[in-house]
Amino acid sequence: MFRKVMHICLSSGWGGLEMYSPRIIPELRRQGWEVHGLALEGSRVAASLAEAGITPLTMASRGQALLRVGRLLRYLKAHDIRVLHCHKSSDLRLGALLVTLRPSLLLFFTDHMGVTRPKKDPYHRWAYGKVRRLFSISEATRRRNLTAFPLPPERIRRLYLGIDPAPYVPRLINTERQALRDSLDIPPGAVAIGLAGRLTPGKGQGVWIEALARLTARHPALVWHGVLIGGLTAGEGSSEAFVAELRGRVAELGLGERVTFAGFRSDLPRLFEAIDIVCVPSRNEAFGLTVIEAMAAGKAVIGADSGAIPELIDDGTGRLAAPDDPEAWADAIGELTGDAALREHLGEAARQKVNAHFTLKAHVQELVEAYADALKGAS
Known part of the structure; x- marks a missing residue:
């Protein structure tokens, strides 16, 4: 089984969403997963991924990432990565494009913000249609997600965040x-x-x-x-x-x-x-x-x-x-x-x-079970 994942966060900001990937990397490793990252050059996200122990692949902008999709696909193939995990809705364009070009990839998305308006136009139906599992970080956001996103209920799962106590x-x-x-x-x-x-x-x-x-x-x-x-x-x-x-x-x-x-x-x-x-x-x-x-x-x-x-x-x-x-x-x-x-x-x-x-260990355990289930179903 390919126990490898790339977390994608092309954000120049710094908040809970951006802190998520570097925060869970040590626990992902403890649970047997090899983690890769994609971030913006010079961003705090890129620096925090490096501090967490990985050398992220970086791009100057989201536009550049789209233009260099061929390079990304070669990187994913070279490292035998089949699981992609996005954290910003604006990054789903890239994630969905990668899956469209290589259908064997498995795309996950965490809604960290709580969507406030429907996303059911043709573009969002295409992009979210490529998502294997959408994680809602609370029941409150899951209820909104069930209404807003063009996904069947079984593909939207509540996954509470956790911390190391x-x-x-x-x-x-x-x-x-x-x-x-x-x-x-x-x-x-x-x-x-x-x-x-x-x-x-x-x-x-x-x-x-x-x-x-x-x-x-x-x-x-x-x-x-x-x-x-x-x-x-x-x-x-x-x-x-x-x-x-x-x-x-x-x-x-x-x-x-x-x-x-x-x-x-x-x-x-x-x-x-x-x-x-x-x-x-x-x-x-x-x-x-x-x-x-x-x-x-x-x-x-x-x-x-x-x-x-x-x-x-x-x-x-x-x-x-x-x-x-x-x-x-x-x-x-x-x-x-x-x-x-x-x-x-x-x-x-x-x-x-x-x-x-609400421990980080329990959160990551449920997360990697979702990764593993998708890999098993795709094999």
């Missing part, structure tokens, strides 16, 4: 944890309320700040500190205009001493050790990696009751609140801020749920 196991000693809290300006004894993600309107930082203002009014005796984790510049994936808007609103509400803009951080597993409550007020998450990362760290999580987040947390593992309702967020934050025992109980239940249902 090991990095999220607490490892800081008390003095290290305190030093980290000090660096974030968290006062001694304060409950740290964190929100991690790109600073853009869809991630809900605005409603979170409004909720903190209401928390102060409702529970003046509570000692808390907010920590916003995420890049502050466009180069780090955030909206600089929105960052300025958030800073202005924090000042207007008199929260300047109670909210830290921590900026981009690469040490999120350790930052979770400094935080007591993690908030994820995103309006329409296709999955919610930050949710399961915080759960794996044993944190009490409050998530938006929209998109896929309700599939990840419930009353036994966290709390949900409407993404556009600061009153509801203030209620949920106030409940957890005032009850350390409840936070600990929810955090432990959340950690166990991730270990049982």
Whole structure:
């Protein structure tokens, strides 16, 4: 059996979609697969694939990749690669063309974003018609995919994302944890309320700040500190205009001493050790990696009751609140801020749920089973 796959991601951006392939490569290798990659020259995707241990084939643009389809076919033949896996809908043109020219290739596609409009015109019927299996990363996106894509239901499968829980196991000693809290300006004894993600309107930082203002009014005796984790510049994936808007609103509400803009951080597993409550007020998450990362760290999580987040947390593992309702967020934050025992109980239940249902090992195992089944059926 050909246990080889090429992951195709011709993107110049950097987000969950682009991080996916390099993140799963080590586990794919552990499960016996040889991984190849196709990326844009000079892109962060190409660099991350190299960091993950493979030398990707690179193209200057998607257009160049289409023009060099013959070179790609020769590369695939030389390396005995029969499985292709695309992650951007714009890359399906290339994937479908490769399968059209060499029907023995097997094409897979993961919808990381959650399609928002039907794709059933002649072009999309051709392109998606070449896909052996479309993976939806949540039940919420699968429901939309069943309606939007020109594929029979049996070719659309829900495949939850997963993480390696090991990095999220607490490892800081008390003095290290305190030093980290000090660096974030968290006062001694304060409950740290964190929100991690790109600073853009869809991630809900605005409603979170409004909720903190209401928390102060409702529970003046509570000692808390907010920590916003995420890049502050466009180069780090955030909206600089929105960052300025958030800073202005924090000042207007008199929260300047109670909210830290921590900026981009690469040490999120350790930052979770400094935080007591993690908030994820995103309006329409296709999955919610930050949710399961915080759960794996044993944190009490409050998530938006929209998109896929309700599939990840419930009353036994966290709390949900409407993404556009600061009153509801203030209620949920106030409940957890005032009850350390409840936070600990929810955090432990959340950690166990991730270990049982959302590990990278389980995700990749289901993925390679789909690859293997397709190869078996094609042989």
